[in-house]
Amino acid sequence: MSVQTDTLPAGFEDLVPLLAHWARQTENLRSDIRWKASAEDFKALYEAVLPRLPDILGALEACPLEGMSAAEENLFNLAAAFAEAAPHHELYGGSADVPFSFAAHRFRPGHGDLPSNARILR
Amino acid sequence: MNDLAGAALRPGAEAFTHLGRSIEDIRSELGVGAVSIDTIRDPAVYELEREKVFRKTWLKVATEWEIPEKGDYKVKEMPVVDTSLLIVRGKDGKVRAFHNVCTHRGNKVVPTQDFETFGKARANVLSCRFHGWVFNTDGPLRAVPLEGGFGSLDKACLGLKEVACDIWEGFIFVNFADRPEQTLAEYLGDFGKLFGGFPYSEATTAFRYSTVLDCNWKVALYAFSEGYHVPTIHAGSLPGFTGIEHADFKLVGPHASSTIYGGGMEAAASTAQFASVLHADAEHGPRPELVPPGINPRGRSDFQFELPNIFPNFLIHLAAGCGYPGMAYFTHQFWPLDHGRTLWEGINYFRPARNAAERVAQIHVNALHRNAWLEDTGTMEDTFVGIRSGAIDAMHLMDQEFMIRHAASTLDRYLTKGEEQ
Incomplete structure (x- = not known):
């Protein structure tokens, strides 16, 4: 599932460089990236996105789940990546693993290959 | 008798006070002795469970x-x-x-x-x-x-x-x-009433996970049947969880339940922002009024979620948005594949997101909880190795682990059913 990497809604242009690495449509694709990320990768994402999170959430609040423009969908996918990656910076010391836990790749998400903006997840 | 005696209760809660048990009641009814792990270790018991539990119960x-x-x-x-x-x-x-x-x-x-x-x-x-x-x-x-x-x-x-x-x-x-010896309504009994009335069907956004664990199904079930482990196992994913209290013990025929109260988490910066999206919304925010009255009967404001054990292998953790932000409830199930292998299924249920911000916030909350489940499941295969080793013969259970004691006792009853005749 490719992602159009060069567009974000107006006002979020500073986050465009993060799209190519992080923004993916599904949980499985994002997990593949997160499991390989370094502490530096998490830190860079975190420090770039956290200050913009109120604006990002404000913009996404105006977006229906389905029918987003490509730029809006990129913003959603980046926000989803941040939503899942933030604990690794805030809680896990930059580790790609959850410390002292089961191997994450052995968990199988039933929704893992669905676009995360699918209206129905069940 | 239980610790609700004399307390001001939510309307309708009095119908369920007979289910409540104080710690003294629990110790008196279920005992305090060590519980044998033979039923976990012995493959022959598994064959009995298939016949007498999984082919007989709902x-x-x-x-x-x-x-x-x-x-x-x-x-x-x-x-x-x-x-x-x-x-x-x-x-x-x-x-x-x-x-x-x-x-x-x-x-x-x-x-x-x-x-x-x-x-x-x-x-x-x-x-x-x-x-x-x-x-x-x-x-x-x-x-x-x-x-x-x-x-x-x-x-x-x-x-x-x-x-x-x-x-x-x-x-x-x-x-x-x-x-079937009983209808489903008879089998669930008071549990069906205790947990009845919550709009489960409205929380249709499901983040579902499964994995095959190299352990007996009861090792996995028991690991999710108590709150004693939270401060240690979840020190990574739930730091700053304050004032956790595992209380309101209930015995409900073959089923049991209890409540997790607490001051909640000192949320990380990102979590605070995602949570604000959900907490500010009338649908996704805490809905304590939707919690059936027999659960949190005193209407405590620090209610987090209800933690039951529905015999033999199903848990519904009912939160109504009061625990993890926006989460209506989550379920666990433990399906034996054979004596030493278990399919675990965990599902986080939210009300449908109406916009992309709500969905992203749900993705964050789901990730936090999925990570806590990774911490939980991390113990199970090790525990089963330990049980099989022969190094120990019993589990030593404290009060907060009463649902394990109760489930083990219920299982014994089912396994020996008919032998007295």
Whole structure:
């Protein structure tokens, strides 16, 4: 599932460089990236996105789940990546693993290959 | 007697006070001695469990919202009872369960690739791919190719083999006994009333996870049946969880329940922002008024979630947005694959997001909880190795682990049922 990497809604242009690495449509694709990320990768994402999170959430609040423009969908996918990656910076010391836990790749998400903006997840 | 005596209760809560147990009650009724781990360790016990528990009790196998439309079906592989189960909504709208077995020669009517398979029956019929026998979604055999070649074939007797099926609050249960000893309502008893009335079916956004664990199913069940482990196992994913209290113990026939109260988490910066999206919303925010009155009967403001154990293998953790932000409830199930292998299924349920911000916030909350589950499941295979080693013969259980003690006692009762005669 490719992602159009060069567009974000107006006002979020500073986050465009993060799209190519992080923004993916599904949980499985994002997990593949997160499991390989370094502490530096998490830190860079975190420090770039956290200050913009109120604006990002404000913009996404105006977006229906389905029918987003490509730029809006990129913003959603980046926000989803941040939503899942933030604990690794805030809680896990930059580790790609959850410390002292089961191997994450052995968990199988039933929704893992669905676009995360699918209206129905069940 | 329990610790609700004399307390001001929410309207309707008094009907459930007989379920409540104080710590003294729990110790008196269930004992305080060590509990043998033979039932976990001994493969012969597993064979008894298959016969006397999983073929006799009501088992939750699906939800109505998984198969909302006529013709929708779910197939669940159930090695514990040696079958593939088809749960299907017929053209009359009724949900039925059948062995997913063609009555011609035994092939699966619906082919499967995994433990669970979802689909839709076209024109409300299901056709076996082997020789094309066609069954209506309500069971009868409808058509047989080259029927004249059989000489004699009584199609009326060759419908799909039905399994007893009933629904409680949208959760679909089956019972594999030819004649179940109790109806589902009788089996759930007071539990069905205690947890009844919550709008489970409105929280249809499901983040579902599964994994196969190299452990006996009860090791996994027991690990999720107590709150004692939270400050240690979850020190990574739930730091700053303040004032956790595991209380309001309840014994409900073969089932049990209890409540997690607490001051909540000192949320990380990102969590605080995501949570604000959900907490500020009337639908996703905390809805303590929706929690049935027998749960959190005093209406405590620090209610987090209710933690039950529905015998034999189902948990519904009811939160109504009061615990993890926006999460209505989450469920666990533990399906034995054999004595030492278990399919664990965990599902986080939220009300549907109405915009992309709400969904992203749900993704964050789901990730936090999934990570906590990774911490939980991290203990299970190690525990089973330890149990099998022979180094210990018993579990030493504290008060907050009473549901393990109760489940073990209930299991013993089922395993010895009939032996006294």
